[in-house]
Amino acid sequence: MRGAILYAPGDVRFEERADPKILKPTDAVIRTVATCVCGSDLWDYRGINPVEQPTPFGHEYVGIVEEIGADVATLQVGQFVVGSFFASDNTCPNCRNGYQTNCLHREFVGAEGCQAERIRIPLADGTLVATPTRPAAEHIASLLACSDVMGTGWYAAVAAQVQRGDTVAVVGDGAVGLCAVIAAKEVGAERVIAMSRHASRQELARGFGATDIVAERGEEGAARIKELTGGIGADRVLECVGNSESMRQALHSTRPGGNIGFVGVPHDVGIDGQELFFSHVALRGGPAPVREFLPDLIDMVLSGRIDPGRVFDLELPLAEVAEGYKAMDERRAIKTLLRP
């Protein structure tokens, strides 16, 4: 089979690789129906995370079950499945508490690269969720979004404890930030302020339920949020970037007693204990336990309630994965969908 390999910053190749096999009786192998490029892949593509050796890449996927290990009990060959980027047994105490990305037996599904024609999924029973029937073509993109960005946006809202009637600000207008707008609205926020300076992303944010747009960034952005909220700040802020500036912007945009859900993987982010203390703001972050939300998110997609697949504004054959990265790196695309 063929798949994407990152050789060095800016150098993604589509190459012949060994077919994945069942290695443990709890594994499944799926045939990829769609995969994509993640904003977090760009940290490596841009050389911010070091690329030590040629590395299979990608961690988002939907597909058809091709083969299952002897201990896989809940899945059948031929089913359409959506899964998380972390494999989880879904039975350990951390999974039962709703934090499957901290499963005591977790494995990173992306380790073998999901931008490929076939993927081995460890702990398949705990990781994959099958749709009731083969989904219609129009739902594929949104189901793929649930595999990471929609699940991550949803977690941002959950981690920030968004409540009905809240004013929510979203920092970051990438695919995760846009999905966080959907989540905030679905959870019942009255007002959703998207922080974005790009017309196309502003438009998408409005389409997803944003009631206000703030184009300013940093301290100016935080000041604008305060202006919009009677001087005190937003009830909840969803931080979907992961650098020092975005975290500071989030902290300064939240009212005393409010919450930040932070889902951008932090890069060199230090939080001053005393500043956090006197802010009275609560912080919770982490890699989203997508598996926890998948059943509900899949239902919402199939019933037409949410359509996070609209974050994909570029679709390419998997063989053109290199162009998919390039377009996102150059901000010509929000997110690239790839079909084998």
Add this chain to the structure above:
Amino acid sequence: MRGAILYAPGDVRFEERADPKILKPTDAVIRTVATCVCGSDLWDYRGINPVEQPTPFGHEYVGIVEEIGADVATLQVGQFVVGSFFASDNTCPNCRNGYQTNCLHREFVGAEGCQAERIRIPLADGTLVATPTRPAAEHIASLLACSDVMGTGWYAAVAAQVQRGDTVAVVGDGAVGLCAVIAAKEVGAERVIAMSRHASRQELARGFGATDIVAERGEEGAARIKELTGGIGADRVLECVGNSESMRQALHSTRPGGNIGFVGVPHDVGIDGQELFFSHVALRGGPAPVREFLPDLIDMVLSGRIDPGRVFDLELPLAEVAEGYKAMDERRAIKTLLRP
């Protein structure tokens, strides 16, 4: 009147000072019935916070209203009152959200020094809570504790969102940590683990409802908490110290998806964003909005349900305030109560 003044590290004097007066129509002046020395006063006493000039000290108090300004509507001369260390109007948006220590008009009551015979209380209507009648002598110490340490311990439990059935670990065995044990138990924790290596404090913690004692500190302490919780950590951890080691101990003692309430004023505490992210732990801290909890805490004291006054293990005449600091500095006393 006379009151305590901190001249330099280790140098507290009891001296004649100007009588407090009504400066604004929203002020009250109270005659102190009891005051005390706070663990946070020791940061200055020990020279860790700089002492720039002779400074009136203390911020905890109960007393009798002696005089009220023209705009004070809810209090009468002669009433027994308990108040918070921050004055608040109790009407601004932050107060209405339950964060009176972030009141838009807050003032630090301790600025003029509460270890004194009389105290001016700004924003008296929003700051002071009167008891229904003059309390019995046996309740004075516990009511005084509500003015800070019990309110702060309560906030630790609220900030950590302690729920019925939880396993809660308390880092710090000072007066606040001991009151946090009371709070965790009252909110419904099934198991309360007090982290303490001092026999007298361990005993008091057990008396307040601790079910387990862990004497180890730092990484060893966190490892012991994990051992006691099936390998995953406590549901909620109440951090009642405020240094890097105690914060790290708290973070490493909390299960993924758990919460830390941190109420020790942080001194040089930096939090690594990536570590916090991958922990999935929520953090909320701050100066406790004692005013929010005072009505309930006063009821609990007067009904005999809680007796936080037991944290005072040394009682002195206010004139001997210097010895009160010394005893706490040398850890001969947990907390010193002072009576004019």
